[in-house]
Amino acid sequence: MTKQANAKPLILLLEDEVLIALTLQDELQDAGFAVAGPFTTCAAALGWLGAATPSMAILDAALKDGPCREIALELSRREVPFLIYSGHQENGQLLAEFQHITWIEKPVPSVVLVQACQKLLVGCV
Template sequence: MLSGLCVLVVEDEPIIAADLDETVEGGLVIGPCSTITEARQGARTPRLNAAILDVNLRDGDITPVLEALLARDIPVLIYTGAELPPKLRARHPDLIVLQKPLQPGRLLLELKRVRRHAAHAASH
């Protein structure tokens, strides 16, 4: 289903990270990254196709990583138990924000949707 897809997963809760890793079955998972430092390194992966990001990690918020990914036109899903900070929502009103917990099938659907949208935008 996700064959050939390279997805950065940023999540600091081990059980949720394991679930995300399993959900992206068939694709290549970079991570799961549990710190901003790991996430920044993962965001530099050359063949990255998408990212699933938690907003608040133990060592800070995901804003610098999110900005780096968006600058590279990498499709991003925000997967959080919190609200998207107002500054981020104002800067990026089109971000898809999914609230934890979420059924794996819905997460896969949204991941495929952002990937298709990005591919469509790149072709125009």
């Protein structure tokens, strides 16, 4: 994806809980981000990644069709920063190879995620 100076950063959002997903989408958009998703399955997100690359991503550790490992690997290959926002405790088992990634355990106020996104994107400008 070519980054334009005035373009809003595009956040890929993977979340299978509808209320959480819609709230996050609204909060991110209000904070000045564009949002791809929310995607409720890994398959749908991988399909989207086949044609686009986000500025960063928020991944739930597991969606309706399983852990988000393949998406995390693809984002890593593309050097796209991401964080994990999950109801699963950070125990190193779900996404073991991504222990260095910021893991935010649900629930937290949306502002915490917005700030984490802003922090991740600072290093990418």
